[in-house]
Amino acid sequence: MNDSFIDIRSSVASLCEEFNLEYWRELDEQRAYPSEFVAAMTKSGFLGALIPEEYGGSGLGISAAAAILEEVHISGGNAAACHAQMYIMGTVLKHGSNEQKKKYLPEIASGNIRLQAFGVTEPSSGTDTASLTTTAKLEGNNYIVNGQKVWTSRAEHSDLMLLLARTTPREEVERRHQGLSVFLVDMKTSVGQGLSIRPIKTMINHATTEVFFDNLVVPAENLIGEEGKGFRYILDGMNAERILISAECIGDARWFVKKATEYANDRSVFGRPIGQNQGIQFPIARAYAQTESASLMTEQAAKLLDNDEACGAEANMAKLLAAEASWEAANMCMQTFGGYGFAQEYDVERKFRETRLYQIAPVSTNLILSYIAEHVLGLPRSLHQRIMPTLLAVGHYSQLHKKVH
Numbered sequence: 001m002n003d004s005f006i007d008i009r010s011s012v013a014s015l016c017e018e019f020n021l022e023y024w025r026e027l028d029e030q031r032a033y034p035s036e037f038v039a040a041m042t043k044s045g046f047l048g049a050l051i052p053e054e055y056g057g058s059g060l061g062i063s064a065a066a067a068i069l070e071e072v073h074i075s076g077g078n079a080a081a082c083h084a085q086m087y088i089m090g091t092v093l094k095h096g097s098n099e100q101k102k103k104y105l106p107e108i109a110s111g112n113i114r115l116q117a118f119g120v121t122e123p124s125s126g127t128d129t130a131s132l133t134t135t136a137k138l139e140g141n142n143y144i145v146n147g148q149k150v151w152t153s154r155a156e157h158s159d160l161m162l163l164l165a166r167t168t169p170r171e172e173v174e175r176r177h178q179g180l181s182v183f184l185v186d187m188k189t190s191v192g193q194g195l196s197i198r199p200i201k202t203m204i205n206h207a208t209t210e211v212f213f214d215n216l217v218v219p220a221e222n223l224i225g226e227e228g229k230g231f232r233y234i235l236d237g238m239n240a241e242r243i244l245i246s247a248e249c250i251g252d253a254r255w256f257v258k259k260a261t262e263y264a265n266d267r268s269v270f271g272r273p274i275g276q277n278q279g280i281q282f283p284i285a286r287a288y289a290q291t292e293s294a295s296l297m298t299e300q301a302a303k304l305l306d307n308d309e310a311c312g313a314e315a316n317m318a319k320l321l322a323a324e325a326s327w328e329a330a331n332m333c334m335q336t337f338g339g340y341g342f343a344q345e346y347d348v349e350r351k352f353r354e355t356r357l358y359q360i361a362p363v364s365t366n367l368i369l370s371y372i373a374e375h376v377l378g379l380p381r382s383l384h385q386r387i388m389p390t391l392l393a394v395g396h397y398s399q400l401h402k403k404v405h
Contacts, residue, residue: 073251
């Protein structure tokens with residue numbers, strides 16, 4: 001573990017002590033949003049870590065932000081309720097106008113405004129982001145938005161949404177990813193005025209939703225950057241997203257390894273600790289080694305990004321290795337606990353469910369392998385991979401993608 005941010009880690013750990021495993025367990029049972037935790041993270045300045053000091057943030061780099069989120073997961077918590085704010089605001093910071101930065105970034109840093117919703121994925125397009133069909137047509141000083149998004153997490157708990165929509169028909173552009181634009185949507189004033197939100201029940205407490213747009217009016221001044229260049233703007237933030245998610249996975253893996261190690265030492269069967277058996281201790285040791293390896297790759301990717309160096313391959317490999325490390329650690333921990341791993345009171349089953357998500361989204365392991373094969377190794381483009389890197393990797397939700405609002 002990198003000790004460069006030991007003070008930050010210590011502060012986050014202290015905050016997380018106020019939100020213990022029982023807190024997260026109860027929220028999971030109720031499928032409730034951790035409002036108190038998010039408020040505490042905001043008040044402490046952790047969610048504004050990447051916002052420059054001139055806009056009220058801490059002005060830290062991605063390495064520090066990764067340390068913050070990793071520590072949340074090491075404690076047994078789940079930063080998915082608030083992590084998007086760290087990387088979504090990067091689009092506003094990098095491509096927004098001076099007026100937009102001055103208007104929104106200080107409010108986001110203070111917590112007066114939450115930018116947690118990211119409207120990209122659609123039922124019909126899935127990972128093929130360039131095929132999205134949500135449209136935004138300019139009429140006077142406003143854009144009129146129509147369409148649907150799915151797997152838009154935290155939409156019910158966000159003041160703003162970063163929305164990707166098509167402003168130029170596909171048949172009128174040279175390349176498929178052209179003609180897409182990014183907007184800031186005021187969620188609070190839009191609900192019931194052309195925007196509706198429908199929660200999706202999932203295997204984890206993730207506060208995810210479907211979002212429908214029916215002639216929603218979005219002021220033209222809410223366009224981020226230039227019209228038609230939104231796809232590239234979104235991609236700019238994907239390396240940061242992958243690194244931050246990698247840090248969370250590493251935090252999960254460390255939690256599983258620690259939990260399994262303690263149980264293997266304390267639990268006795270046949271008159272000896274179960275950890276004395278190689279069948280128990282070897283999987284724990286392997287999970288530890290995998291976790292440390294993934295951590296090193298994540299640190300390398302973060303260092304490159306902080307230095308404004310190319311890090312696409314490193315960020316993707318970090319996400320791949322970290323997600324696999326956390327999932328292997330989860331399986332190992334469940335096996336170590338045996339039947340008790342299924343009992344809610346040990347929290348293993350909750351964390352087991354939560355960490356499984358990162359094999360799929362954001363960006364699945366298969367898409368990362370496709371990226372490495374084509375863009376790093378120079379192998380022919382995979383038959384099914386038409387645009388890389390893709391934004392989000394989600395599978396079909398059989399009922400959702402058939403719904404028509």
